[in-house]
Amino acid sequence: MNPTLLALQPDIQALLPKLDALYKDLHQHPELSMQEVRTAALVAKNLHHCGYQVTEKVGVTGVVGLLENGEGPVVMLRADMDALPMPEKTGLPYASQAVGKLEDGTPTPVSHMCGHDMHVAWLIGAAEIFAKHRALWKGTLMLVFQPGEEIGKGALAMIEAMEHFPKPDIILGQHVRVGKAGSIGYRAGAILTAGDS
Numbered sequence: 318m319n320p321t322l323l324a325l326q327p328d329i330q331a332l333l334p335k336l337d338a339l340y341k342d343l344h345q346h347p348e349l350s351m352q353e354v355r356t357a358a359l360v361a362k363n364l365h366h367c368g369y370q371v372t373e374k375v376g377v378t379g380v381v382g383l384l385e386n387g388e389g390p391v392v393m394l395r396a397d398m399d400a401l402p403m404p405e406k407t408g409l410p411y412a413s414q415a416v417g418k419l420e421d422g423t424p425t426p427v428s429h430m431c432g433h434d435m436h437v438a439w440l441i442g443a444a445e446i447f448a449k450h451r452a453l454w455k456g457t458l459m460l461v462f463q464p465g466e467e468i469g470k471g472a473l474a475m476i477e478a479m480e481h482f483p484k485p486d487i488i489l490g491q492h493v494r495v496g497k498a499g500s501i502g503y504r505a506g507a508i509l510t511a512g513d514s
Contacts, residue, residue, distance in 0.1 A: 350464065
């Protein structure tokens with residue numbers, strides 16, 4: 318293992334119970350696209366706690382956290398926050414029982430069936446690790462928590478608001494995917510794109 322990653326392991330392991338609790342909380346309290354008010358508030362609270370400069374209500378309910386740490390590249394990490402209008406049938410003890418309203422006011426069950434609850438939890442984890450270990454990196458870290466990914470509105474709203482933030486030198490996103498635990502799939506360019514609309 319890389320010596321830097323090895324040095325981070327104790328702090329990562331210590332953080333896992335908090336992230337597990339955050340994940341389960343988000344999973345139980347999903348919010349529909351462009352309605353991620355509670356999720357955004359939890360994100361902002363965690364980023365403030367870590368010393369980030371936090372901007373809320375970006376692109377309606379998005380959150381951007383900046384952590385400047387000397388001269389260097391601007392690295393943007395992104396997570397989406399919204400859930401889907403569908404019932405959860407997992408039987409998990411922390412399964413969602415949430416009911417939300419579609420844009421037309423129709424009630425609908427809401428659940429995190431696309432992993433965005435996990436995306437938020439692990440980006441909060443990354444936020445804490447980067448803030449605690451500033452001696453290991455230089456530059457500006459920009460954490461973007463995007464609303465409305467499932468309906469496409471969140472990305473457009475966030476893009477329009479990004480002129481108020483530093484231009485990233487690199488943007489890294491992630492997604493839960495099927496595969497062997499502990500494995501990572503990656504490539505340059507588009508990946509995990511499967512739009513059908």
